[in-house]
Every structure is written in structure tokens, then in C-alpha cells.
Ligand code: HEC
Ligand code: HEC
């Protein structure tokens with residue numbers, strides 16, 4: 001009687017590894033999208049999908065045709081680099097096919113302004129900040145007297161913020 005080869009447990013192990021290896025390749029082949037881009041590692045069709053999404057924001061020029069006064073004023077004021085839609089929401093919620101279909105957002109809370117003007121060390125150098133204590137930003141006497149609730153719009157016009 002010949003005894004089993006002393007290496008038979010290794011052959012069995014090899015077989016198991018082989019089955020797993022082939023199984024892995026099969027699942028990978030099945031699960032990888034057809035348009036997978038192996039060079040930069042993303043699904044190629046994702047670009048088409050994203051480009052096909054409906055337009056939500058129109059940019060500042062999209063307001064001009066109906067709000068001439070505000071748009072004209074805008075060009076000369078400190079907020080000229082700010083997009084209307086950051087404060088008023090996407091045009092798609094407000095206008096469709098050149099007709100007003102819903103109210104544009106009008107947020108008059110302090111939070112709206114503080115989103116950009118809250119004193120923070122990471123703001124661009126020289127950016128005008130709301131600094132209650134005047135430690136980092138330029139000191140504004142009026143701000144030192146403020147409580148936590150007075151709306152910014154009491155003294156500032158959102159479209160023409162220089163008080
Ligand atoms: C910093 C935030 C902010 C930005 C940016 C902004 N607005 Fe406003 N807007 C307001 C606020 C706040 C009011 C409400 C003012 C009030 O009732 O005292 C308002 C009111 C309006 C109104 C209605 C009243 C009016 O003045 O005619 C229109 C229209 C308007 N905005 C259009 C625009 C357009 C167009 C732009 C871009 C060119 C723009 N807004 C950019 C905050 C903003
Ligand atoms: C097709 C015309 C049209 C376009 C384009 C348009 N609006 Fe309006 N908007 C209106 C009309 C009409 C009103 C209501 C009448 C009014 O108060 O002048 C209005 C009112 C507003 C108001 C006051 C709040 C309200 O809903 O009544 C704001 C703020 C406003 N628009 C912002 C914007 C912004 C920002 C854009 C560009 C992203 C824009 N609108 C583009 C027609 C338009």
C-alpha cells in the first residue's frame with residue numbers, strides 16, 4: 001500500500017486558492033462597468049450622466065432680463081463678485097420658460113451674511129469681516145455695540161452693503 005504523498009495537503013490548498021482566484025476574476029469581470037476607464041480609474045459614462053443633468057443655476061446674467069435695476073446697480077457695488085443665487089437660490093426654483101414659477105429665496109437672517117463675513121483666520125487677506133471685538137478684522141465701532149440678534153440689514157443693504 002502506498003501512503004498518500006506528504007505534499008497532498010499543499011495540492012489541496014493550491015486548489016482552493018485557484019478556485020478563489022478564478023472566482024474573484026469572474027466577479028470582477030461581471031461587476032466592472034463597460035465604460036470603466038482603467039487609466040484614470042473612473043466610470044467613463046459618468047461624464048455623460050452628469051452633463052445630462054437639468055440646469056439648476058443660471059448665473060448672474062440670467063437675472064438681467066427681468067431685474068434690470070438690480071443688475072445695473074450690481075456692477076458698481078462691493079458685492080459685484082458675488083452670485084445672486086448664493087442668496088436667492090437656484091433660478092430653476094424661480095423661473096421656467098421665461099415665466100416666474102415660484103418665489104425667489106429671500107433670506108434676511110444674520111446667518112446669510114455671516115456665511116461669508118464671520119471672522120475667520122482662513123479668509124483671504126484684507127477681506128472685510130464682521131468682527132465684533134475687532135481683534136482680527138478692522139474694528140467697527142457700531143459692531144462692538146451690537147447684540148446677537150440685530151439683523152445686519154438694519155444698517156446694511158444686501159445689494160449695496162456699504163452703510
Ligand atoms: C448678499 C445676499 C444677496 C445677493 C448676493 C443678492 N441679493 Fe437680492 N436681495 C437680498 C435681500 C436680503 C433682499 C431683501 C431686501 C429687503 O427686503 O430688505 C433682496 C431682494 C431682492 C429683490 C426684490 C427687491 C428688490 O430690491 O427689487 C430682487 C429682485 C433681487 N434681490 C434680485 C437680486 C439680483 C438680480 C441679484 C444679483 C445681481 C441679487 N439680488 C443678489 C440679498 C441678496
Ligand atoms: C423671466 C423673468 C425673471 C427672471 C429671469 C428672474 N426673475 Fe426674479 N422675479 C420675476 C418676477 C415677475 C418677480 C415678481 C415681481 C417683482 O417683484 O418684480 C420676481 C421677484 C424676484 C424676487 C423677490 C421675491 C419674489 O420671489 O417675489 C427676487 C429676490 C428675485 N426675483 C430674484 C431673482 C434672481 C436672483 C434671478 C436670477 C437668478 C431672477 N430673479 C430671475 C421674474 C424674473
Ligand code: HEC
Pocket residue numbers: 078079081082083086087112113114115116117126127128152153156157158161162163
Ligand atoms: C457669498 C459671500 C457673501 C455673502 C453671502 C455676503 N457677502 Fe458681503 N462681501 C462679499 C465679498 C466678496 C465682498 C467684497 C470684498 C472685497 O472686495 O474685499 C463683500 C463686501 C461686503 C462689505 C464691504 C463693503 C466695503 O467695501 O466696504 C460689506 C459691508 C458687506 N459685504 C456686508 C454684507 C452683508 C450685510 C451681507 C448679508 C446681507 C453680506 N455682505 C453677504 C461676500 C459676501
Ligand code: HEC
Pocket residue numbers: 110113114117118128129130137138139140142143146150151152153154155156163
Ligand atoms: C448698527 C448698525 C450695523 C449693524 C446692525 C451691522 N453693521 Fe456692519 N457696519 C456698520 C458700520 C457703521 C460699518 C462701518 C462702515 C465703514 O466705516 O466703512 C460697518 C462695516 C461692516 C463691514 C466692513 C468692515 C470693514 O472692515 O470695513 C462688514 C463686512 C460688515 N459691516 C458686516 C456686517 C454683518 C455681517 C452684520 C450682521 C451680522 C453687520 N455688519 C451688522 C454698521 C452695522
